[in-house]
Amino acid sequence: MAIVDSKGRLFGKVSLLDIGAALLVLLVIVGVLLPSFTGAQLSSNLKAVEVDVIVRSVGSKDPKTLLKEGDKTNLIIRNQPFGAVTLKAVRELPRNIAVPQPDGSTKALPDPRPEAGLTKDFLVTVAGDANMTDNGPLLGNSKIKAGTKIELEGFTYDFADLYVIDVRVGA
Known part of the structure; x- marks a missing residue:
């Protein structure tokens, strides 16, 4: 055969x-x-990462109830959902204006306008685990670096068009 x-x-x-x-x-x-x-x-190379972002002009009756330290929030990087991260620190930033002085210098003083009290600015630190590569940390499949466009979304808020100002690896 x-x-x-x-x-x-x-x-x-x-x-x-x-x-x-x-x-x-x-x-x-x-x-x-x-x-x-x-x-x-890649997940075998996970390290803790902290990301700082400034959230501007939060308008709410009580903005401190929106962002609480220790809460979980959803992180969206370049319009790609990453998942939940922890709000590690939330710090209110002062609203100042430059006031000219008689000697020609300027001085930063609290903004006296009543409408300035209706919005607040915050420095928010989120913490999560990232895969480390030669090009830096990856959250999901997205690189996270200073200047990266992100979004924070919670149950009662959605802060879009935010930009990373600092990334700390192993913090």
Whole structure:
């Protein structure tokens, strides 16, 4: 009995074209799944990361109830959801204006306008775990560096168009 017969069948049972098609499908499946397995290997290099961001002009009756230290918030990096991170620190920033002095210098004084009291600015520090690469920390699949556009979203707030001002690794 011949290994390949006159009709191109292996041992008279299976066509060589069928075997070729099955191998091609198997290679496509491996090619699709392989990147997801290599991404899982990155998680072995996790480090704690703290990210500072300034949240400007928070308008609320009591803005301190929106952002509380220790709460979880959702982080969105470059319009890609990352997941939940912890609000590690929330510090209110003073609202000052430059006031010219008689000697020609300027002095920063609290803003006396009544409408200035309706909005607050905060320096917010969020903490999470990032994969470390040669190019810096990755939160999800996004690089996180000073200047990166992010968004903080909670149950009662959505602060968009924020920019990272500092990243501390291993903090």
